[in-house]
Amino acid sequence: MKTKALGLMVFLLLFGSQGWTQEKAQDRRKFLDPKTPVSDDPRRTVVKPGPRGPEGTVVLRNGRIFDGTGAPAREGTLVIERNKVVKILLPSSNEWPKDAHVVDVSGKTVLPGLIDLHTHLTYPLNQEDIGVAMNDADATLRAVEKLRYFIESGITSVRDVGSKGDVTFRLKVWVAENRIAGPRVFPAGAFITGEGGHSTENTPDEIIGLMGATRLASGPDDWRQAVREQFHKGADVIKLGSHFSAEEVKAAVTEAHELGLKVTVDAETFYIQRAVEAGADTIEHPLPRSEETIQLMAKKGVAADPTLIPYQIIFEEWGGYFGSTSRRFTFSKEANLEMLKRLRKAGIKCGVGTDLILHWYRYMPGPYIRELKNFVEAGWSVPEALVAATKTNAEILDMDDRLGTLQPGKLADVLVVDGRPDENLDDLAKVDLVIRDGYEVVEGGHLAVPRHTAEKPWKSASAPAEMKSAVQH
Ligand SMILES: [Zn+2]
Structure with a gap:
């Protein structure tokens, strides 16, 4: 009896009348377990776990970091792994993997996309x-x-x-x-x-x-x-x-x-x-x-x-x-x-x-x-x-x-401009690098379209006979 009453209390605490209301769009998130991955949009659809974004680490070294939180710009180095911001280092630090793609952004401002x-x-x-x-x-x-x-x-x-x-x-x-x-x-x-x-x-x-x-x-x-x-x-x-x-x-x-x-x-x-x-x-x-x-x-x-x-x-x-x-x-x-x-x-x-x-x-x-x-x-x-x-x-x-901000754990949507837009808005026109979801989409101010990666054809030895003949003709 006691256990039942306790159970009911816990249930009410978790899903009491407040928990069931859906007055705001975000109320839906009460039912999402923070450990289960969901889509990166307001729909928050449950998705399969696994890495997202490009492989590897990108380092934007020694820039002026305007992180979007309201804090003033500061010198620092932004480290991105796959599609996430992982850390912001002091200019003196070089704590990143040896095989990272390092971009020198000194004199430039790094801000959220x-x-x-x-x-x-x-x-x-x-x-x-x-x-x-x-x-x-x-x-x-x-x-x-x-x-x-x-x-x-x-x-x-x-x-x-x-x-x-x-x-x-x-x-x-x-x-x-x-x-x-x-x-x-x-x-x-x-x-x-x-x-x-x-x-x-x-x-x-x-x-x-x-x-x-x-x-x-x-x-x-x-x-x-x-x-x-x-x-x-x-x-x-x-x-x-x-x-x-x-x-x-x-x-x-x-x-x-x-x-x-x-x-x-x-x-x-x-x-x-x-x-x-x-x-x-x-x-x-x-x-x-x-x-x-x-x-x-x-x-x-x-x-x-x-x-x-x-x-x-x-x-x-x-x-x-x-x-x-x-x-x-x-x-x-x-x-x-x-x-x-x-x-x-x-x-x-x-x-x-x-x-x-x-x-x-x-x-x-x-x-x-x-x-x-x-x-x-x-x-x-x-x-x-x-x-x-x-x-x-x-x-x-x-x-x-x-x-919206450059902070560890956020998605890597990053803009680098060759100037100080936090002092002069016109500098926003001097776009140098744009990273969306960890992908370097704009480099040197224009679209960076990498050559397509050729997918390997099926191995002829393992290809079914009908496929081989299709290739031959
Ligand atoms: Zn309109």
């Missing part, structure tokens, strides 16, 4: 060219091209918040297997919105369907179903867009959290209030909202991905923000900067995303650097802006236990 929280890898370059936009092959090739621009800009992770069909899900796998060069891809799949909502502007439903980056949903059950569809495909995050009813956004957010995924919402005015009340994790863009909404974001710990840069490009290239049938408000460059200042003042966690639609990725790394300068203009120090781009972005991604 940058993260971009807002991409659309498959979006077309030209809004008018619907034919190309609908073509799966073109969508894939565009995305591959964009990945190159991003990785060569020092970005080692992108959170894609709306792309066509299966493209980003497959790119995530191909990058993870190091079969194509690029940042890690954390896909949302399709952008979920209501009929006539954002991302459907001036586009008939049939075309939206064919473009495949938007999932129109109607009613709470369908919003839930739309979330499940993205989860089924492999989404790492769920992206919702206004407009939606309170019931719809609540259903979608609850479903995503129960599935262990965070939700980010692209909305404005009272829709932001609705999304925050529903439990959304992040709000995209600097769009108008009330002070009450900002305070509620702060109270509930809702993060922001302010993305001032796409609007700056729009204001400068188009002369203003026009032509949206779903968004009925006016705003300006100044209003956006003011919004970022208000978010900071309220103590809201702000991350860095670029939302480079159309051909704008070709401006990289300019827009990313300029977004960081926007942060500085709104009150961040230069090192704080770099922490937002790395550590804070990893937190928003739900990946802060693996990415």
Whole structure:
């Protein structure tokens, strides 16, 4: 009897009513044993044990280490084994295996790989060219091209918040297997919105369907179903867009959290209030909202991905923000900067995303650097802006236990720049080396594509007879 009571107590302690709730995406992790390996994404799928990343040790010797934790840069040597950071040594130390690949980075700054929280890898370059936009092959090739621009800009992770069909899900796998060069891809799949909502502007439903980056949903059950569809495909995050009813956004957010995924919402005015009340994790863009909404974001710990840069490009290239049938408000460059200042003042966690639609990725790394300068203009120090781009972005991604800082045990996503970006953000353009998951993907500022390793053919002696004859003919 006593044993039973004790057993019940232990059970309640471990899995008491609190343990069973699933209000936040991360609640799912309570059921993961820290010793069992899981996938390096927010899904945390259980995977087979075994080594990951390239064989061997890479040593970045005598650099300025800006580790992303908020500590000032210091002299040191970073040691990477396979796909993990294993230690940071004092400059005087040379404790690494004899066969390590040693790179002298003296005078250069070593920092965590940058993260971009807002991409659309498959979006077309030209809004008018619907034919190309609908073509799966073109969508894939565009995305591959964009990945190159991003990785060569020092970005080692992108959170894609709306792309066509299966493209980003497959790119995530191909990058993870190091079969194509690029940042890690954390896909949302399709952008979920209501009929006539954002991302459907001036586009008939049939075309939206064919473009495949938007999932129109109607009613709470369908919003839930739309979330499940993205989860089924492999989404790492769920992206919702206004407009939606309170019931719809609540259903979608609850479903995503129960599935262990965070939700980010692209909305404005009272829709932001609705999304925050529903439990959304992040709000995209600097769009108008009330002070009450900002305070509620702060109270509930809702993060922001302010993305001032796409609007700056729009204001400068188009002369203003026009032509949206779903968004009925006016705003300006100044209003956006003011919004970022208000978010900071309220103590809201702000991350860095670029939302480079159309051909704008070709401006990289300019827009990313300029977004960081926007942060500085709104009150961040230069090192704080770099922490937002790395550590804070990893937190928003739900990946802060693996990415965002250079610390032993973290995944080896590392950027080396020939300068001091923690003093001068423009130095971020001087990308020298980029390591993603232990692989040296960018060397000397451009993609390092090693010659393929020829696999050994089957040994003719052991090959079955029918195979031998197939080779002979
Ligand atoms: Zn966007």
